[in-house]
Amino acid sequence: MKTPGLVKFSDFELDVDRYQLRRAGQEVRLEHKPMELLILLAERGGELVARAEIVRALWGANSFRDTENGLNTVVRKIRIALDEDPANPQYVKTVKGKGYRLDGIVAPPAAESQSGPTTAVRVIVLPFANMTGDPAQDSFCDALAAETSATLGALRPGQFMVIARTTAARYRRTEKSIAEIARELGVDYVLEGSLTQEGERFRILAQLIRCADQVQVWGHAHEPMSRGALDIQKEIGAALVAEVTPTLTEQQQMMLARRLPVEPAAHDAYLRGRYFWYRRVHFDAAFAAHHAIGGEDFFRSRAYFESAVELDPTYALGYVGLSNFHGSTVVHGLYPPEQGWPLARVAAERALELDPGLPEAHHAMAAVHYFYDWDWRKAEAEFLEALRLNPSYPEARRLYARLLLAVGREPEGHAQMKRAELIDPLAFKGSRAFGLVLSGRHDEVMKEYFSGERSERSPLIYQLLATAFEIKGLFKEAMEATTEALVSCGGHTRAQAIRAQWESGGHDAVLRWLLEDLLVRHRMGYTSPLLLAEIYARLARPSEMFHWLEAALADRSSRLCELRSNPWFQRYLSAGQFRSVIKRAGF
Template identity: 65%
Template sequence: MPTDRIIRFADFELDVERYQLRRAGEEVRLERLPMDLLILLASRHGELISRADIVERLWRSNPWRDTENGINTAIRKIRIALADDPAQPRHLVTVKGKGYRLDGASFANPAGATEPSDTHNAVRVLVLPFANLTGDGKEESLCSALADEISATLGALGADHLRMIARTTAARYRDTAKSIGEIARELKLDYVLEGSFSREAHQVRILARLIRCADEVQIWSRAHEPVSQGSLDLLKEAAAALAQELASKLSEQQRSLLARRLPVDPAAHDAYVRGRYFWYRRVHFDAGFCAQHGIDGEDFARSRAYFETALEHDPNYALGYAGLSNYYGASVVHGLFAPDDGWPIARALAQSALELDPDLPEAHHALAAVRYFFDWDWPRAEAGFKEALRRNPSYPEAHRLYARLLLAAGRHAEGQAAMARAEKIDPHAFQGSRAFGMILAGQHAQVESEYLSPGHMEHSPLVYQVLATAFEVKKLFAQAVDATAEALDRCNLLARSAAVRMHWETGGYDAVLHWYLDDLLARRRRQYTSPLLIAEAYARLAQPNEMFQWLDAALAERSSRLCELRMNPWFQPYRASGRMRHIEQHIGDGPMR
């Protein structure tokens, strides 16, 4: 699906991000499936789309859905909405025996154009990682995390006016030789906040300045010392400076939000931002790949220690509870311990954060994650993600997980639109996230072509983890081995990488898969190992009886990644079976579908 937001034809506007069709400014109601089909047709720039392509994109070749009647009904409802005469259509044209096309569509914001005017004139702000001038590498995490927290705080305070660019994109510009003007042009920025962190003897000093990108003029700067108090003052003053520059002042409500977000004890804030740094560094991996290969959760453990330290300093610090909730939830999803050992704790911590601060976006996101991965209550999870994004539209984690929920629910057009929104917030780091989204949507060939084009040899570990899946699905086994080994090398699992290559060279890919299975069964005898991983291994070996036995066990323990069972590529060949349909009926089917 395109990232183009507004698609126009005749007097109609199709707003992909808002999932809305308008005529002369008035909304035209369309049900989900006709809307998905209309977005698909509009996105093809007038190209013909076959019925088979429509089935693949909207139903993913689901063998038990009545797709013939479904397409006919959707086409009829689109024509009613467009007031199109089937005998002499002006917009939606049927090419008999071939398919359909939408004539006259044009895009309001093609690639390279500026944002459309209906985005509330929000300005785009990047907070660069603070330069570490201490000479102590241990302070790098604080320098990055301090910038992250400033970005999150400003995003929540200025939800109607600011669009904060995410931390992972900002990290690409650490120690860059590029000027503010060059960075601004690349990311289409309005403001950049940059700073430095230094220490002389026992005295710590923070410098920060806010740059207006249009003329590269410094409109605000501050120096703070010591860090324990200065980091909090910095958040308050940066928010006030941006608000003043945007011809507004912080409202009393915003001042109250800022006061609640920051802890009583400044040391709690320093511990929290360090914990968030390590959590982010580990959570952006493919959970299934990591669990299969036993990639450790050291960064998760370090984040937990810092979040707990934050709460020791300030037991009423809502962000500390949200951070701990994220730790427990992510650790379960990544296979480090059982769902019953993590999700109930994650729920209680998220609820504690909400009781302390009902307006905290991170708390709404944390509770929504519990409802998505553990409760399989998609309507309430969706409501939670929307609450988080209403309070901070620049919160990339909420966009990413909400997009996954939409894809899991079969709402592919909305899911792709949510992915597109996340990419605007986090354009550099989103490469890996978008590749992961493509795998969930079954777009394996697109992942392969997009990320292996000439010059694309430097990617995040996540991209290589995703490529390993894409190659195996397409039976490109040599490439799957290469991608797997590259991903493991980048996670510093050199011995396992060598073992994968050895089994491939001596016995082919079948030997690799059997080695994966034997390793999982042996690991399960000595530590927690998700039954879903073993079910996946049997599925990849085409052993359905054993696969279903372990899937039943995964269902009984509510294995977290089961919520995305319908998108799991290893189980696609078995989806037509009654036994698989029975399992799917227990997962996530709610009113939102």
Template identity: 75%
Template structure:
């Protein structure tokens, strides 16, 4: 479905981005559902759309709504808005037994998320080797490569496809040649580098290699390191642009200049903060909050992001980091939404004020709209804007896909997940599994990930498998996956406690222990009411579940935006009380 642009038919204008229908310059009022259906019809340029497809697009594949009456009512309201005679319609045509189509579309101005060009040059920035002998420099080496990837993604949006950092990191100390890596990932260029020390002085060495003929087309040594971190991104970008395109455009030069801070120390701090944030954020937030997994990495990242904006108060990426911190710590259960999300919004707004063309800033604002405002339209616009600015931004693809699946647009969501996988073939392990569980495909999640060797399973995969197994009724396997996930996260005492409950009282004893633990934490500090609603749902205690769901709604619990895809509540989705809750959320 088109989600941006201006569509004209007859004397009407449908402004998709503004969510507005106009006639002669005057707005024609339409409710949400008829507007969504009109956008769907208009987006197909006169194609016939079946009622089944309308149900999937507007309500989701597993909908329990009265969709027949819903479609009929929406069609009637669209015809009223278009002043269309239902007996002899001019615009909205019905083909009995087939579906509907919108005739007369004469001009469409589209600004959808840009797809990867069919012949885009593929580039990877490998993790910089830490040759200083100081393990404390590992974080800087990883983050320098990651930020260089993000910068290149902006510079060459039309011609460059930059492989994501989460794939690149798999090649650290893999012992593979550039030729082998290039063959495995179908690459055109590889940037590799190292951090070395000479006494107390640190030096960055970097080189750009063209894979076709193994030619080194650029190399440089940087000292001091802080300034060198900025120069690498400028010079590599310029070199690649000279290779791939005749020259950098003025717009690209401006984007690069605005992305890099005035103070090199600010960039150094941002890189280190981003390293710790990435290391913690890719856990299943429900599992992490239920089991109170450590937030040490989050809080370390916050100290570095604070330092970045202290060094340079005009550094937009520093504020993006702070926005990501405040939002993520709420989603992962550390703070109440009303405490964290306003700070996340303020930091994202500050980043956008400083650099309106920064994709990470639009992505951060999209997260605010999604998790806190529950405003799917504005969230979608923000994610699309981020992807227009940097089509090689897998994090934006993933969160946008997650949002689409949570509102029932599964096909689009899975397509975006696939696009993210092309940009990030190895990914942070488990991202696809997370998407499968969101769309309710627990069978596929188990089939695809359980058969992998244990060495290939990350903590996230175990967390997702624990959910998928329990939904399928395989409670023994679910408990085993939970224990393995906790062991992977070094939560050994909690893993042992769950194992003991299982051995003495089976699954019900485990759930009762979790319930008591959550209630105790709720009495002593902040614990999201949604966590208690989930554990009561797993225990089959509907009245307690709805009580805590009402409290979660009052709390604006972040993960309520994914209520319709939350596996613990599936058995109650057909009830009137649950439907009422969905309506209060804006579904």
């Protein structure tokens, strides 16, 4: 079931997003483990949660603690906080020999359950139609819609929920009516637009439709394109706010002005750079690095981001783009950490200096703290600030959820994943699958996605299925998912080579071929030592695995921040040598 942001039982309120328990409006203090268990029970809406599942969620699958007494202590602390009689509890009920459930949950009204945890007005910005006849303008049209979504999401945090660009992209060139889109996504307003060309002149046309009665509440045309790309976001924001509330406040007008550059051409460059960055960043970084999936889109984005800051050195979003580029290329295995992350930090700091209220800048700094500094406290503070400034920011929610899962705060992590699903309902499957893989819930990944339509699977879905199948010992399915993922990324030659290895020697032959490929790449240039540690783990060769884990620590390999939840190392969690590595990675 979808977890509401606010769970009510009796005169208690459990605010999942704030990680807070209140009674009659007053906060009730609750320690970390009891709060995690209470959230987990609330997630199930009154259903029984088995003791084994609770132990795994609170202490991990390979805990060395006395979890029997630990769980009893956690339950006792919850009951004390709820002022319950332990002999006759009213809320946290024990099912002897089975587990626990939370009774007395008040079901939200029907309207609330459909719209999510807030009463925010829901808006979707559809991909702008390219009517120029020039395919080269497709990227600009997509990026203009994405940036308009980001602007609106930050305009009235908590009042507007802007459906993410990845879900909106499913409606590119759709024949569905506004009414059908509104019904499928439960949105209140739809913004649609187009780019046309007459001779040398471009025009941007846009209209804002109120779904309830199909009335156009605003419409306009702009030319030339570069200036129109700026003006249209200002006018769309003003029109939407005027429709919902009386007027834009002075603070909101300043926010819009800060977000947009002085030089219109800088904005065009940023939009094009963001388009190419988005095309590449949503791959599984581990899979992409193992299989040397090219970073051409990343490098194309860099050229545009650099152009944006050259055209306007005061444009904060341009520096955010550069920070994203430098960080992402390291995580995806294209550069060593010491080469990319210091540059990512400098760019993020410059963006924050130019605009401390820019959500994307806080998200960029959070990524530096998470992947490079391994400073969970600072990373969390930056994620929360980004989400305070723009609650409709799915990338921030997804990466924040990964942090929570990586440090063992699973109920909170899955709550954030579910909030992101409200914002990005159609394109969220891969993100949630990633969360399930990090949580070790591989059966759920296979159950939820293996039976789906092939046409609906993105490269990320295939990449994650490959991991889930291999972990569960379904090696033929893992090979097929791997080759499907590679084909969907254009890696036909590599897919054929892996299939040939499978046919000649099965799963072991594939792994040995992958190892040899990694060693060759390591001799020729930079290859993250964590990749070699992972392949040796998959081959069950711990001596070599620990050698390369030590090298990964020295390298500050970015994905070590998710070492405890990395699926390839789960069998080694109980080893003292591995616990030493985990400790030195900041856990």
